[in-house]
Amino acid sequence: MIIVGAGIVGxxxxxxxxxxxxxxxxxxxxxxxxxxSGASDGAISVASKRPGPMMALAxxxxxxxxxxxxxxxxxxxxHPRPTYLFARTDEEVAVIAHQGSDLMELGERILPxxxxxxxxxxxxxxxHVLAGMKVPDDGHALGYQVVDRLLQxxxxxxxxxxxxxxxxxxxxxxxxxxxxxxxxxxxxxxVAAGLGSGSLSGFQAILxxxxxxxxxxxxxxxxxxxxxxxxxxxxxxxxxxxxxxGQSSTSLVIDPLATGQFLIGSSRxxxxxDRQTDVQTVSTxxxxxxxxxxxxxxxxVIRTFAGIRIxxxxxLPIVGRxxxxxxxxxxxxxxxxxxxxAPVIGSAVAxxxxxxxxxxxxxxLNPGRFGAVSVRQAN
Ligand SMILES: Cc1cc2nc3c(=O)[nH]c(=O)nc-3n(C[C@H](O)[C@H](O)[C@H](O)COP(=O)(O)OP(=O)(O)OC[C@H]3O[C@@H](n4cnc5c(N)ncnc54)[C@H](O)[C@@H]3O)c2cc1C
Numbered sequence: 379m380i381i382v383g384a385g386i387v388g389x390x391x392x393x394x395x396x397x398x399x400x401x402x403x404x405x406x407x408x409x410x411x412x413x414x415s416g417a418s419d420g421a422i423s424v425a426s427k428r429p430g431p432m433m434a435l436a437x438x439x440x441x442x443x444x445x446x447x448x449x450x451x452x453x454x455x456x457h458p459r460p461t462y463l464f465a466r467t468d469e470e471v472a473v474i475a476h477q478g479s480d481l482m483e484l485g486e487r488i489l490p491x492x493x494x495x496x497x498x499x500x501x502x503x504x505x506h507v508l509a510g511m512k513v514p515d516d517g518h519a520l521g522y523q524v525v526d527r528l529l530q531x532x533x534x535x536x537x538x539x540x541x542x543x544x545x546x547x548x549x550x551x552x553x554x555x556x557x558x559x560x561x562x563x564x565x566x567x568x569v570a571a572g573l574g575s576g577s578l579s580g581f582q583a584i585l586x587x588x589x590x591x592x593x594x595x596x597x598x599x600x601x602x603x604x605x606x607x608x609x610x611x612x613x614x615x616x617x618x619x620x621x622x623x624g625q626s627s628t629s630l631v632i633d634p635l636a637t638g639q640f641l642i643g644s645s646r647x648x649x650x651x652d653r654q655t656d657v658q659t660v661s662t663x664x665x666x667x668x669x670x671x672x673x674x675x676x677x678x679v680i681r682t683f684a685g686i687r688i689x690x691x692x693x694l695p696i697v698g699r700x701x702x703x704x705x706x707x708x709x710x711x712x713x714x715x716x717x718x719x720a721p722v723i724g725s726a727v728a729x730x731x732x733x734x735x736x737x738x739x740x741x742x743l744n745p746g747r748f749g750a751v752s753v754r755q756a757n
Contacts, residue, residue: 579708
């Protein structure tokens with residue numbers, strides 16, 4: 379059994395397959411977590427999800443993270459914490475109210491907060507913040523740490539610096555993969571290669587790269603996170619809900635890391651797949667972050683970096699059997715939600731590979747919804 383890509387999605391699939399005795403080889407072009415999983419934030423957040431399948435799956439995923447903590451796999455790297463949604467305009471207040479009712483419908487606890495209540499809970503917040511909402515039961519884990527723990531727990535074989543060049547086909551069936559060091563045979567292949575998934579699986583026209591630039595500050599606290607939870611803008615929710623708001627609404631998140639530092643992000647640059655940061659985007663992020671949380675003026679920037687989210691045309695991931703090639707499975711397109719969703723996607727893909735009904739309902743993510751796609755490559 380071959381998995382292409384040792385990001386968080388490939389690692390989670392490997393974890394679930396090895397647990398039931400399947401021998402798994404992960405082929406990785408560079409090193410584990412070299413892609414988006416190592417260049418992202420780690421919000422395990424139901425509060426931030428688009429309503430519908432994404433919100434429901436995030437809820438299941440967060441429960442699985444809790445179970446992984448109980449089993450010892452994620453001990454000390456998964457941190458439960460609330461998310462604080464905030465609004466700066468009346469339009470944004472309405473977005474948060476909608477998000478709140480969608481979350482409540484799912485059974486999520488929420489606590490609407492007035493400006494005064496927010497100021498009390500998040501000292502140092504700017505006066506432009508009108509109102510907000512606390513969603514108490516979210517969490518955080520850094521993607522590269524999760525990948526490391528999953529790979530250790532799985533014991534799967536990981537071949538680094540081994541890019542898959544194309545699939546090996548026989549009678550229009552996938553029978554393995556071709557790498558620069560030769561062909562590897564397998565009766566089932568899962569493509570979980572993030573940015574590299576499109577060309578391997580024929581989905582390149584459906585996948586959309588969306589660059590995100592992030593800023594890391596020095597420590598605001600020497601004794602753990604400087605705030606109880608991240609400050610997440612209504613603009614971020616609007617982007618997820620595919621709504622266009624007024625100009626002041628940006629997709630800002632101020633995330634207090636367990637190290638006492640802040641992670642501030644992030645841009646959403648559609649069509650960009652390079653990992654450069656630029657002064658203009660970083661200064662815009664900082665300006666907006668300081669308007670929301672002026673206490674940040676005391677911090678210094680120590681690092682900037684960028685990661686590439688892989689989105690899809692309809693905003694839902696692509697997970698399941700390939701629509702035209704027997705033996706091939708695909709799991710990608712998680713955009714800004716893959717760290718959160720990885721446990722459910724890993725579990726569901728493992729079930730599908732084993733011809734079992736997935737424990738979690740990922741039918742909305744079925745690759746077949748885009749119709750037949752053709753994979754153009756030589757045998
Ligand atoms: C700025 C930013 C912030 C984010 N914040 C969050 C967040 O707070 N919460 C959240 O849940 N998600 C977040 N995400 C999204 C999350 O990082 C991704 O959804 C997730 O990491 C995707 O994981 P993956 O395994 O599908 O892809 P990747 O991590 O990209 O892994 C794919 C792997 O495949 C390898 N590969 C590619 N092509 C080939 C090939 N041909 N052969 C072999 N190997 C190959 C790559 O080297 C890579 O290691 C964020 C992303 C960004 C960019």
